[in-house]
Ligand code: CDP
């Protein structure tokens with residue numbers, strides 16, 4: 001039991017060994033001040049700092065960060081005072097002293113790489129500096145991409161406040177399913193994935209004068225693809241300008257550029273540029289890591305500068321022994337810091353929403369057991385699916401005399417800088433994608449962080465003064481960590497990005513200029529998957545209308561296909577709900593101490609036909625209740641009733657609300673692409689047929705020993721205990737999630753399983769319907785089992 005461990009571990013100091021001397025953080029104890037340095041002649045090598053030419057721009061004395069003073073001030077400052085404070089804060093940022101020089105280097109270079117310590121002000125300040133120096137004069141926009149939704153939203157809110165404007169006007173943001181911009185938006189924060197989508201509608205990104213690719217060191221698959229795309233777009237736009245101005249260039253009477261000798265691949269695109277108001281595009285790549293040479297090399301030796309931030313020394317502690325349960329250890333450590341250390345906020349790195357919510361709950365329960373005067377701790381959470389109105393809470397100072405504990409995913413590593421942190425608790429793990437191109441299986445697994453991540457994390461404790469970082473693993477483990485994280489493009493399913501590249505007219509995926517090429521096997525597997533889904537023709541061109549429609553939906557290709565099929569199967573109403581519910585994390589929660597109650601509650605919604613229909617039951621029941629209460633007591637009160645209902649039914653109200661938002665967004669999109677929304681009513685067989693037709697790549701057959709075998713990969717799997725089909729007897733199922741277990745004996749687990757039905761003997765008509773590919777797998781299953789259709793019987797047993 002977690003809470004009781006608290007008293008058993010009385011003193012962390014005894015458990016944690018203080019690191020002296022050789023800590024890798026030693027080198028991070030950098031001089032206070034700011035420098036801007038050219039990185040250009042930096043050669044390959046991990047720590048390039050020592051070899052950097054010294055080109056100190058200016059030195060600035062150590063200045064206090066103003067919002068620390070807020071801490072003991074409960075009165076809300078009036079708006080004038082707040083603006084003054086913000087102004088002071090902006091001026092105090094390390095980057096402020098090099099504003100002029102930074103703007104100059106941007107003006108001088110088409111591509112610029114800016115490396116800078118987290119918290120130095122890159123994300124919030126640079127776009128403002130560029131705006132102020134006229135980069136938007138011709139009505140163009142500065143676009144700033146972030147790998148994470150939360151970062152895009154919180155930074156946009158902050159910058160809007162700094163500029164004293166309403167969010168969505170001069171400063172706005174746009175993320176999947178949420179667009180807070182207008183025609184007057186000039187500084188636009190967005191996710192990298194969203195900018196890729198924008199390119200589908202505006203291939204030259206003509207509304208942007210500058211695009212800042214932020215957090216490029218994260219090397220998400222979207223960042224990598226975006227860099228390739230931006231390189232192309234920049235080329236096209238500068239060639240266009242050259243052609244516009246070149247004397248004697250051959251032009252047709254309508255102004256179109258005629259064939260040029262040595263036509264480069266851009267020429268076809270160039271021809272389409274006629275009539276567009278295209279200006280050169282400035283590219284800025286920002287990164288918190290020193291490996292700038294990778295980006296510089298990719299952009300033909302582009303200039304790189306470094307902005308030094310402030311970094312105070314951070315003492316690093318390791319546990320003496322390996323920890324068996326890092327959540328447990330994290331909670332113990334939090335309380336030890338609270339009782340033994342000086343005031344200062346604690347940042348705890350966890351792997352996902354579920355863990356964060358469980359730790360938060362445990363902290364609150366532990367607090368109740370402490371004497372009244374020791375309960376001065378406040379928890380705040382930050383993770384990517386947190387509803388946007390709750391995201392800013394993490395930045396608010398704790399009430400006077402309270403210690404703030406921030407429970408965060410690795411979003412707080414570099415993307416989001418939270419003031420006030422003095423202690424970092426780092427369990428040393430992160431949730432990461434992993435992909436097996438042979439089996440075509442992608443899964444999210446919890447893996448050790450890299451050394452670079454561990455160092456970034458501890459750095460968060462030294463932003464405003466000396467800090468401490470508690471690593472929940474022994475020192476010997478640190479040495480075993482990888483130096484840096486492998487780019488995501490090397491470990492994920494590529495179907496989504498390949499579909500988008502195809503839609504952008506990039507037909508030769510193998511030849512695309514990736515910053516780092518994914519493996520041939522992974523590209524091949526994804527092309528095959530898209531072919532099977534009907535998104536590509538036999539010549540691997542985007543199919544029309546299916547491929548084109550799929551590319552327009554901001555979903556995983558297999559979900560997009562499910563929606564398209566559902567409109568043919570006349571169950572799109574159901575599939576929209578299923579897809580929305582599958583797009584959020586953990587609808588149900590099962591607290592350890594109330595397991596029985598939670599499972600009984602779930603039974604009210606459980607469908608013997610699988611998790612998809614169970615999720616649909618939850619959604620519909622909740623909507624019915626919400627609508628009814630809205631008409632009775634109004635919107636706000638109805639939401640309150642909903643939260644109570646969710647609590648009683650062990651449903652995560654945050655996730656459910658998020659699913660409602662996503663539902664309304666995709667509903668609008670499917671209407672736009674002309675799909676017909678209708679419900680199959682009680683004919684759930686129709687819905688299951690559609691599931692089978694859409695997710696055939698994820699079909700699994702029962703084996704004599706009760707485990708399942710995934711048809712596409714041959715992998716032996718079992719059903720996750722949280723699935724309503726756990727202990728099922730269904731002969732064939734389809735699944736949406738695949739969880740790798742660390743336990744070597746038990747096979748990997750499937751989540752969200754639905755009972756599939758065989759489509760029976762496929763007729764020519766079925767094949768016309770677009771599931772010819774499904775037949776390959778399902779006929780195979782059909783031959784083995786010889787059933788026309790299998791309807792399972794369901795039993796619930798108490799564990
Ligand atoms: O991008 P970089 O890591 O260099 O820094 P930034 O995100 O621009 O943040 C600069 C400063 O603004 C930090 O000191 C943050 O604490 C502060 N900030 C804030 O107070 N509230 C936000 N929502 C965002 C940033």
Ligand code: MG
Pocket residue numbers: 119122123124214414415
């Ligand atoms: Mg930043």
